[in-house]
Amino acid sequence: MAGDNRTVYIILGLLSHEPMSGYDMKKRINVSISRFWDVGFGQLYPTLKRLEANGMIVGAGEHNSGRPDRRVYSITGRGRLVLRRWLAEPASKEYVRYEILLKLFFGSLAGQEASIATIEAFRARYAGAADLMQVYVDDLRRVLPDSPDHLCYLLTVMFGQRVYKAYLDWAAEALELLGTRPSRGGDLQ
Amino acid sequence: MAGDNRTVYIILGLLSHEPMSGYDMKKRINVSISRFWDVGFGQLYPTLKRLEANGMIVGAGEHNSGRPDRRVYSITGRGRLVLRRWLAEPASKEYVRYEILLKLFFGSLAGQEASIATIEAFRARYAGAADLMQVYVDDLRRVLPDSPDHLCYLLTVMFGQRVYKAYLDWAAEALELLGTRPSRGGDLQ
DNA sequence: AGTAGCATGTAAAAAGTTACATGATTAT
DNA sequence: ATAATCATGTAACTTTTTACATGCTACT
Numbered sequence A, B: 001m002a003g004d005n006r007t008v009y010i011i012l013g014l015l016s017h018e019p020m021s022g023y024d025m026k027k028r029i030n031v032s033i034s035r036f037w038d039v040g041f042g043q044l045y046p047t048l049k050r051l052e053a054n055g056m057i058v059g060a061g062e063h064n065s066g067r068p069d070r071r072v073y074s075i076t077g078r079g080r081l082v083l084r085r086w087l088a089e090p091a092s093k094e095y096v097r098y099e100i101l102l103k104l105f106f107g108s109l110a111g112q113e114a115s116i117a118t119i120e121a122f123r124a125r126y127a128g129a130a131d132l133m134q135v136y137v138d139d140l141r142r143v144l145p146d147s148p149d150h151l152c153y154l155l156t157v158m159f160g161q162r163v164y165k166a167y168l169d170w171a172a173e174a175l176e177l178l179g180t181r182p183s184r185g186g187d188l189q
Numbered sequence C: 001a002g003t004a005g006c007a008t009g010t011a012a013a014a015a016g017t018t019a020c021a022t023g024a025t026t027a028t
Numbered sequence D: 001a002t003a004a005t006c007a008t009g010t011a012a013c014t015t016t017t018t019a020c021a022t023g024c025t026a027c028t
Helices: A006-017 A022-033 A041-053 A078-088 A099-105 A112-143 A149-177 B006-015 B020-033 B041-053 B076-086 B101-105 B114-142 B148-177
Strands: A057-062 A072-075 A094-097 B057-062 B069-073 B095-097
Touching: A006 A022, A006 A041, A006 A072, A006 A078, A006 B101, A022 A041, A022 A072, A022 A112, A022 B101, A041 A057, A041 A072, A072 A078, A078 B006, A078 B020, A099 A112, A099 B006, A099 B020, A099 B148, A112 A149, A149 B101, A149 B148, B006 B041, B006 B069, B006 B076, B020 B041, B020 B069, B041 B057, B041 B069, B069 B076, B101 B114, B114 B148
Parallel strands: none
Antiparallel strands: A057 A072, A094 B095, B057 B069
């Protein structure tokens, strides 16, 4: 995870569409990016400062009547160049950390019930998410002919839909192996 | 990712089965754990020192004729207690970082060809892995009745098999959407 | 009255990666 | 000859998380 700071490219990527503040970025990240790469305020604000010092973005203070002042950033030519260069490079290997699998792997010390509870919690965590991704996929596929710019978003949502489905299918199979009939219905949340 | 240091529990979990050296642990991690939680030497050795200082493990120097000396660690009662306590707690949320989705999300600036190349590389990365996981699953399911202690391992391998399959299915669908017939055969490596 | 949202940040700590160092043996 | 394996470790660095700080407005 050392090496290139991806927070930089997320900021540049968002600003390549339109100017916005750090707070706006976090909101965008939460709804569309955080599923595969989350960024916190503690990373966002310092990185914005650094990018401005390096001339990749420029910020303009904006007065906001009644609300705190905003600092709206725009991408510069240099920022666009750096972003494009990164996009042309091959993507690094996927980085995952599944504590649930760690617990199951060492689960013989905890007993079957503990493993079952762990998997049930995992399933509950993704039951709603998988359905939601399916809805998004269906919607985006419908509007795609009229707005092909949604394709980039659709690709990432499709990914989520398939991976979450794999999660749920695995959970069902794992529970069966552990000798539990999967409970039907009422397992959302 | 702050909070609890999972390297600690990986070490304790491995030692709960049998005593071994740091080097042994890394080998075990590479073949069975690194797919869902990797640990490097730079984390392993300092953590071993800390765990010994805290009385969770004890190390014994072993002379190795012709080879470097080894330090073989064993888990203590206190270490077992800490491990069991962690196993009883609910697993934290999954942590993932997919640079490929980041690049695709901002891919409109790079063009379709770049997106296609990105996805092809991703597919090549997992084509072999998915097949391998399937082989492991089949093997483990066959030996399971005779050695039920393999169940914990099987659960994690099943997870990998399903997720890697989802990766490949997504890649095929994504390439189709981008207007590329998926190339048949010879796409390993 | 209390919570959530708006909006920006800082500081400390933890976690993780990378590069380096040593040096013998064994396989290609 | 060269590379890989065995075996341990350190140091510097980067990245990420968490907790704190401020203060106003709008909703319940």
